[in-house]
Amino acid sequence: MTTPPLESVFNLNEFEVIASKTIPEQVYAYYACSADDEVSYRQNHHSFHKIYFRPKILVDVTDIDLTTEMFGRKFKLPFYVSATALCGLGNPDGAERSIAEACANEEFCVPQMISTFSSNPLEDIVAAKSNDAQEQWFQLYVNGDRTITKELIQKAERLGVNALFVTVDAAQPGNRERDLRFKFSNSDKKKGPNVMKQGQTANGTSGALSKLIDTALTWKDIENFKTYTNLPIVLKGVQRVDDAIKAAEIGCRGIVLSNHGGRQLDFSLPPVEVLAEVMPELRSRGLDKNFDVFIDGGIRRGTDVLKALCLGASGVGIASPFLYANSLYGKEGVEKAFDLLVKELILSMRLLGVTDISQLNPDLLDLRGLYDRSLPSNYPFHRHDTTYEANAKY
Numbered sequence: 001m002t003t004p005p006l007e008s009v010f011n012l013n014e015f016e017v018i019a020s021k022t023i024p025e026q027v028y029a030y031y032a033c034s035a036d037d038e039v040s041y042r043q044n045h046h047s048f049h050k051i052y053f054r055p056k057i058l059v060d061v062t063d064i065d066l067t068t069e070m071f072g073r074k075f076k077l078p079f080y081v082s083a084t085a086l087c088g089l090g091n092p093d094g095a096e097r098s099i100a101e102a103c104a105n106e107e108f109c110v111p112q113m114i115s116t117f118s119s120n121p122l123e124d125i126v127a128a129k130s131n132d133a134q135e136q137w138f139q140l141y142v143n144g145d146r147t148i149t150k151e152l153i154q155k156a157e158r159l160g161v162n163a164l165f166v167t168v169d170a171a172q173p174g175n176r177e178r179d180l181r182f183k184f185s186n187s188d189k190k191k192g193p194n195v196m197k198q199g200q201t202a203n204g205t206s207g208a209l210s211k212l213i214d215t216a217l218t219w220k221d222i223e224n225f226k227t228y229t230n231l232p233i234v235l236k237g238v239q240r241v242d243d244a245i246k247a248a249e250i251g252c253r254g255i256v257l258s259n260h261g262g263r264q265l266d267f268s269l270p271p272v273e274v275l276a277e278v279m280p281e282l283r284s285r286g287l288d289k290n291f292d293v294f295i296d297g298g299i300r301r302g303t304d305v306l307k308a309l310c311l312g313a314s315g316v317g318i319a320s321p322f323l324y325a326n327s328l329y330g331k332e333g334v335e336k337a338f339d340l341l342v343k344e345l346i347l348s349m350r351l352l353g354v355t356d357i358s359q360l361n362p363d364l365l366d367l368r369g370l371y372d373r374s375l376p377s378n379y380p381f382h383r384h385d386t387t388y389e390a391n392a393k394y
Helices: 013-022 025-032 039-050 095-103 122-127 146-159 204-212 219-228 241-249 271-284 302-310 320-352 386-391
Strands: 068-070 073-075 079-081 112-115 136-140 163-167 183-185 201-203 233-238 254-257 292-296 315-318
Touching: 013 025, 013 320, 025 320, 039 271, 039 302, 079 112, 079 320, 095 112, 095 122, 095 320, 112 122, 122 136, 122 146, 136 146, 146 163, 146 219, 163 219, 219 233, 233 241, 241 254, 241 271, 254 271, 271 292, 271 302, 302 315, 302 320, 315 320
Parallel strands: 079 315, 112 136, 136 163, 163 233, 233 254, 254 292, 292 315
Antiparallel strands: 068 073, 183 201
16 A cells, blocks of 8 residues: 555544554554553553543633643643654654654644664754754663663763653563564664664564563662652653552652553553542642653543543653654654644634633543443454544545
8 A cells, every 4th residue: 555645644543544554564563562452452542432521611712722831841732752662663764863853843842752762872863853942751661780771861861851751561561462473683674772682583573672671670779760860750651549659759750650552461451540540649648749640542632632631631642643653754744643633632622611721620521431341342353443444545
């Protein structure tokens, strides 16, 4: 299939539909893989469908302000590009640099979270930043050699990265069977980190990356990391209320409620469910001040973003749609994805009867169906909602 023109894409879901038909099969398998039966992957997005709005009427919604505060700083938009490994598999020429260039667009100025397992060297991604107002955050996979980890943290700070996101939900990769069906070798000459000796192979790309992840990471390490750097430290992959509370109590600057896009432990809770439980507890303990709660996983629409913000999220991370947009269309594709999401946010805020992100609150939501455990009618045979397949003319 030939990649269709960019103007034919109308929503974020369609980037994956196109990618599934056009990018190399092994690359799509790695990008799309989730754990076991992929139930958590499906529920991440499906859980947003269980939350309904209670719109206000007769509000002047002419002017909409999407300005958001994260880390005590102002941002134009309430979302960021979440980290994904090996962007170079889909976009060998631009990889993470193309995403950095798109994020620097003054119209959007979106924060970019940079993966430890980026295809481009960290220095090159930082150098691709062309807007002083743009932020870049570093997502850390902790190495078993803590000296290497310390050097990496301090290198990121030295290069001007603005925050450190420590991944805490990946003691080892989940059972990603889509990916495991393919052999990964460093002799493939693809844009990836040198994680294996020359000529060595592994089952799946995830299997190769797992060689650099430590299974012994504990809370004590997080305390030690605070002595390495002045960067705000955020724990990425929190999935329980008590862990969220502990992160706040030991002085972390925030958390990301995430189950790694359903790629780790299948049947882990959808992050938006955890968000609904976490925020009331943090507020009741006075721990919500100077403590940002982010969420990622399954966010595909402007309405998804608004639901998370209503529940108290400081901002939301989106990964796969931007990854696919970059793989298919490079910088212009990522900018198109930003534009689509911004337009959806503005439209949905007008129809919800709010004009400012600060006006979003739980009163605008109906959460009665949130904990319904039913699965989409197309489970488990189709990854995509068939609506997008039917409506997209490719």
